[in-house]
Amino acid sequence: MPVPASFNDITQDPSLENYIGWVWYEKEVLLPLRWLQDDLNTRVVLRFGSAHYYSIVWVNGVQVMEHEGGHLPFEADISSVIQGSPGVPCRITVALNNTLTPHTLPPGSIQYMNDKTRYPKNYFVQNIRFDFFNYAGIHRPVVLYTTPSVYIDDITVTTTSSETMVQYQVSVVGSTVYSLSLSLRDQEGKVVATGDGPAGELKVLNPNLWWPYLMHENPGYRYSLEVKMQAQANGALLEDVYTLPVGIRTVHVTSTQFLINGRPFYFHGVNKHEDADIRGKGFDWPLVMKDFNLLRWLGANSFRTSHYPYAEEIMDLCDAYGIVVIDECPGVGIKMSESFGNKSLQHHLVVMEELIRRDKNRPSVVMWSVANEPASELPPAGYYFKTVIAHTKALDPSRPVTFVTDVNYALDHGAPYVDVICVNSYFSWYHDPGHLEVIPLQLTTQFENWYKTYQKPIIQSEYGADSVPGLHSDPPLMFSEEYQKAMLREYHSVFDKKRKEYVIGELIWNFADFMTNQGTTRVLGNKKGIFTRQRQPKSAAFVLRERYWKIANESSCLPPIIKSHALFLK
Ligand code: GCB
Numbered sequence: 291m292p293v294p295a296s297f298n299d300i301t302q303d304p305s306l307e308n309y310i311g312w313v314w315y316e317k318e319v320l321l322p323l324r325w326l327q328d329d330l331n332t333r334v335v336l337r338f339g340s341a342h343y344y345s346i347v348w349v350n351g352v353q354v355m356e357h358e359g360g361h362l363p364f365e366a367d368i369s370s371v372i373q374g375s376p377g378v379p380c381r382i383t384v385a386l387n388n389t390l391t392p393h394t395l396p397p398g399s400i401q402y403m404n405d406k407t408r409y410p411k412n413y414f415v416q417n418i419r420f421d422f423f424n425y426a427g428i429h430r431p432v433v434l435y436t437t438p439s440v441y442i443d444d445i446t447v448t449t450t451s452s453e454t455m456v457q458y459q460v461s462v463v464g465s466t467v468y469s470l471s472l473s474l475r476d477q478e479g480k481v482v483a484t485g486d487g488p489a490g491e492l493k494v495l496n497p498n499l500w501w502p503y504l505m506h507e508n509p510g511y512r513y514s515l516e517v518k519m520q521a522q523a524n525g526a527l528l529e530d531v532y533t534l535p536v537g538i539r540t541v542h543v544t545s546t547q548f549l550i551n552g553r554p555f556y557f558h559g560v561n562k563h564e565d566a567d568i569r570g571k572g573f574d575w576p577l578v579m580k581d582f583n584l585l586r587w588l589g590a591n592s593f594r595t596s597h598y599p600y601a602e603e604i605m606d607l608c609d610a611y612g613i614v615v616i617d618e619c620p621g622v623g624i625k626m627s628e629s630f631g632n633k634s635l636q637h638h639l640v641v642m643e644e645l646i647r648r649d650k651n652r653p654s655v656v657m658w659s660v661a662n663e664p665a666s667e668l669p670p671a672g673y674y675f676k677t678v679i680a681h682t683k684a685l686d687p688s689r690p691v692t693f694v695t696d697v698n699y700a701l702d703h704g705a706p707y708v709d710v711i712c713v714n715s716y717f718s719w720y721h722d723p724g725h726l727e728v729i730p731l732q733l734t735t736q737f738e739n740w741y742k743t744y745q746k747p748i749i750q751s752e753y754g755a756d757s758v759p760g761l762h763s764d765p766p767l768m769f770s771e772e773y774q775k776a777m778l779r780e781y782h783s784v785f786d787k788k789r790k791e792y793v794i795g796e797l798i799w800n801f802a803d804f805m806t807n808q809g810t811t812r813v814l815g816n817k818k819g820i821f822t823r824q825r826q827p828k829s830a831a832f833v834l835r836e837r838y839w840k841i842a843n844e845s846s847c848l849p850p851i852i853k854s855h856a857l858f859l860k
Contacts, residue, residue: 296425296570339430388426420623440464500537509612537653557795559592589838597622621661675704754799
């Protein structure tokens with residue numbers, strides 16, 4: 291089985307495609323001799339970018355770690371189990387289980403079909419309440435790396451622009467006696483500030499701020515923070531050096547606006563999935579680069595990581611290109627009342643800790659989303675989301691927090707705790723199918739109700755319609771490319787009125803068609819993409835492209851270089 295990849299679509303075996311349960315991976319690798327000789331001062335680490343969902347890992351037959359949940363990295367120090375075996379291959383064994391329970395994220399449940407007249411013995415299905423194929427496998431790169439035995443374990447950086455300070459905190463593990471020196475370099479390599487010790491502030495004069503794509507002619511500016519640690523251990527001088535890209539920017543939310551570096555930011559972007567033919571959710575560089583080229587072609591300045599954290603390599607590109615991210619945890623399909631109990635809550639808090647530890651230093655991440663469309667009308671959702679959101683804010687006071695709702699404004703128990711209202715709606719699709727004419731009234735009412743109740747800015751975090759590429763119909767009928775375009779235009783006319791007031795963003799569902807469970811409403815998956823699963827544009831992509839560039843063009847701070855590009859598009 292290739293790594294990284296989902297295992298589901300690699301073979302011709304339908305039972306592997308829909309497999310639920312344990313799978314095993316094993317690989318032997320030869321380690322560099324010097325890793326094994328310098329046993330006291332070298333720490334060897336085995337790291338997984340992600341694996342779905344529950345993983346147990348052995349090295350040379352010794353269990354070194356277990357991890358619950360996909361989409362996030364996990365690692366272990368394997369030094370002690372590889373020593374003393376130079377020349378002998380190191381055997382890495384992984385057992386993975388993709389069974390979901392009411393307490394995993396996402397939740398799920400196993401249902402045994404006991405009617406012997408209809409199902410074979412021991413027949414079961416896994417029920418899920420989310421709309422994407424439940425791919426499994428080792429989805430992201432697996433690496434072995436080394437550090438000295440005294441090492442930099444973590445760095446936290448926050449930035450404020452009033453005095454243009456970069457605040458840092460460094461944690462070192464392995465010894466309490468060490469020295470730390472820091473230097474911040476600009477993109478020309480010039481040192482602009484220096485510091486020492488485990489915590490402090492770096493002052494940057496006339497900084498180049500990190501700006502979103504289409505908001506500045508040089509978006510995504512990142513300084514480079516070099517952190518150098520030195521320590522004496524076992525009679526040797528150990529040195530660990532880590533270089534962290536740092537974008538200087540601020541984020542604020544008012545009752546009507548989302549401000550980046552003090553300027554109003556309007557999210558015109560997409561929702562995505564990690565999904566493609568054959569590889570499923572497996573990380574794939576050409577696909578990732580194609581997607582970023584399409585985002586930039588589209589004039590999208592943002593996306594939400596619907597409905598789980600994306601690969602770190604993707605997040606690196608967001609930082610570099612200035613693509614703004616609403617970073618969502620895998621809290622999708624939380625519908626059963628058991629999934630609001632303490633066991634689930636504790637796990638949700640741990641997942642937020644893992645996500646924030648991974649992504650806290652990323653300038654592109656401007657908001658955390660703790661869930662998508664939970665059953666937030668259930669009474670326990672109030673305490674549940676109050677706790678998850680408070681925990682998230684305690685871990686990272688620098689960013690706003692939200693979750694995405696499709697519950698009626700008057701019934702939602704989680705909305706009081708969010709900073710920005712993110713609402714999904716499918717007028718003329720799941721409600722009043724075929725009736726495009728209801729959109730203006732229903733969408734306007736939706737916005738007014740939410741705003742009157744909470745006086746918080748609103749993002750339309752999903753809206754969309756399926757279209758089968760190549761299906762045409764005029765007048766527009768559902769599933770044709772024309773219907774998808776017409777639906778967009780109806781929504782856009784309301785957005786244009788409300789973005790003058792308190793609507794701060796629109797994210798289309800979805801960037802590309804993606805695979806789902808089979809069902810009577812899914813034709814080889816969900817077809818709400820404006821691109822096909824193979825990343826070819828449907829007609830709707832051109833409508834959105836024209837709109838996004840127009841919005842960018844209207845923005846007063848847009849530099850001439852981008853304006854001319856926008857004009858060229860016309
Ligand atoms: C939603 C969900 C998303 C689905 C989409 C749809 O509300 O958040 O995961 O794929 O609707 O197309 O039904």
